[in-house]
Amino acid sequence: MKDLNDILGMASRVQEELTKAQAGLDAIEVEGKSGGGLVTVRASAKGRIIGLSVDDSLIDVADKGVMEDLIVAAFNDARKKADEASGSEMAKLTAGLPLPPGFKLPF
Template sequence: MKNLQDIMKAAQNVQEELQKAQAKLDTIEVMGTAGGGLVNVRASAKGRIIKIDIDPSLLVPDDKEMLEDLLAAAFNDARAKADAASNEEMQKMQSALPLPPGFKLPF
């Protein structure tokens, strides 16, 4: 029965570490850019959008479609960087835990 208690304690530790890692992800910021820096989207590694910066030169009614494309590109760039930062943090957390070889956490 002691082995089961050890497993339960290890599972609780994993859950606590996962919660800490998830909280940390919201403090890591990434910057997505498009149009050579004309559009910037700042986001957390959790994917929360923090700020959007649009160069005033893009605020021309005739360029509406281009601005929309640049915003989408900047959002996608920020999302990709957020995913990369999240994966990196989760790998750090997973490597610090005493998990059996081949065991993967669900993320």
């Protein structure tokens, strides 16, 4: 069995790796689309919105409600993809750790 210093050292290294992984998530970019690509949202895997693109054909006062719905849908699509990218990156980091079922990192 490992002594307490070994366990604390390992925990410290895991914490450092988690911190690095969290910082790296902001560099991963995902793209959400709606309306067949008429509205596109770019976001980081951390959920930060990077950009928004709206096709010129949607810019009409009469279509304002439709455009707003498409923007909401694109944001939601980007958020879903950001969550998936984040989960994938964190799974790589914790792959070798003996964590109990359902235990999620970071805390």
